[in-house]
Amino acid sequence: MPSSASHSSSANWQVANALLSQPANDLQRPFVSIVIPAYNEELILEKNLQILCDYLVSLEDKYGWELIVVNDGSRDQTGQLAEVFARKYKNVYVVHHATNFGMGQALKTGFAHCQGDYVVTLDLDLSYAPEHIERLLNKIRQTNAKVVVTSPYMRGGRVSNVPGLRKFLSVWANRFLSLAAKRNVATLTGVVRVYDARFLEGLNPRASGMDINPEIIHKTMLLDERIEEIPAHLHWRSPDSDVPKKVRRQSSMKILKHSWVIFYYGFVFRPVMFFIIPSFVFFLLSLYCIVWMLIHCWNNYQRIAQTIPFPDPTLAVADAFQQAPHTFIIGGMLLMLSIQLFSLGILAVQSKRYFEEIFYLGSAIYRSTNSKPPR
Secondary structure: OOOOOEEOOOHHHHHHHHHHOOOHHHHOOOEEEEEEEEOOOOOOHHHHHHHHHHHHHHOOOOOEEEEEEEEEOOOOOHHHHHHHHHOOOOOEEEEEEOOOOOHHHHHHHHHHOOOOOEEEEOOOOOOOOOOHHHHHHHHHHHHOOOEEEEEOOOOOOEEEOOOHHHHHHHHHHHHHHHHHHOOOOOOOOOOOEEEEHHHHHOOOOOOOOOOHHHHHHHHHHHOOOOEEEEEOEEEOOOOOOOOOHHHOOOOOOOHHHHHHHHHHHHHHHOHHHHOHHHHHHHHHHHHHHHHHHHHHHHHHHHHHHOOOOOOOHHHHHHHHHHHOHHHHHHHHHHHHHHHHHHHHHHHHHHHHHHHHHHHHHHHHHHHHHOOOOOO
16 A cells, blocks of 8 residues: 555544444444545545445445545545545545555555455446445355456346447457456456455455456466356446536546556466467468478479489479478468467466466465454
């Protein structure tokens, strides 16, 4: 967590004291931490936080809760409005970044202040309705999974009011990552999830941007922990009529940067497919060239044999090269390229295995040296 992050006064102690002062039956309820990054969200902050808190209050017979808003260096009134809103609730807290660090760092800052048994991450725009929270919590408790994600792209999920380009890119990005991950998870880039809090503590994600979401999935897979998914409705809210057009919600996806993140994590999940598949394609093309080389050589050998008994085969090869030098050159280059890519694929698999083993051992050591009593 960056040194510029500051927390509302003694937030963690307030939560701990509140928990200790609760009756015994209240302590039996799972405690849930909701983490919401916020950057320049003054237009929707108060309204959406109120909607969310009203919903969380309706769950209080089942869950205790806290809401942590991370103001990620907003340049508008987001931080001030969040502080004002937090004064209305004893379990709503605000954390501030002095500058914008990105979604990943905002989530990590929020994680560092969580006291819950479960940690739910949400978008402030509520493009996934608050009702998804209870469904996520039910799923993680029923399955004992470590991570449960919402997916609009699995069977039963749906997407509404999302700009066509963003929807197209998101769908195919997640299909690509799902193929690379070789897991039955349809959405790897979504923010709206629930985590087992103790498991999340040991992951130590490094990403500061949007890539924190596939990174967490990747590390969970390396530890061979359970990942579950629930069908969800992704619905972009229509802007209020009193919001000026120039500040109404638009797709903020930085296409090139996001595409690079998807490509990179596709490689991280399954590096072998970036080498072995092209290697196989190049080998087939080289094989095609080699077959034509052999045909040319055989035809020339038969022609020379009509005048010279048992001719030197190299004469036929030389004539074939003069007739079609490009076949020899292209075929040889493709064959060398396929061999090199195949070798790189083998090395990539070996390096991935080493990394998996080191990460697994490192996580086990971290858990053993930082073990805490059950929450």
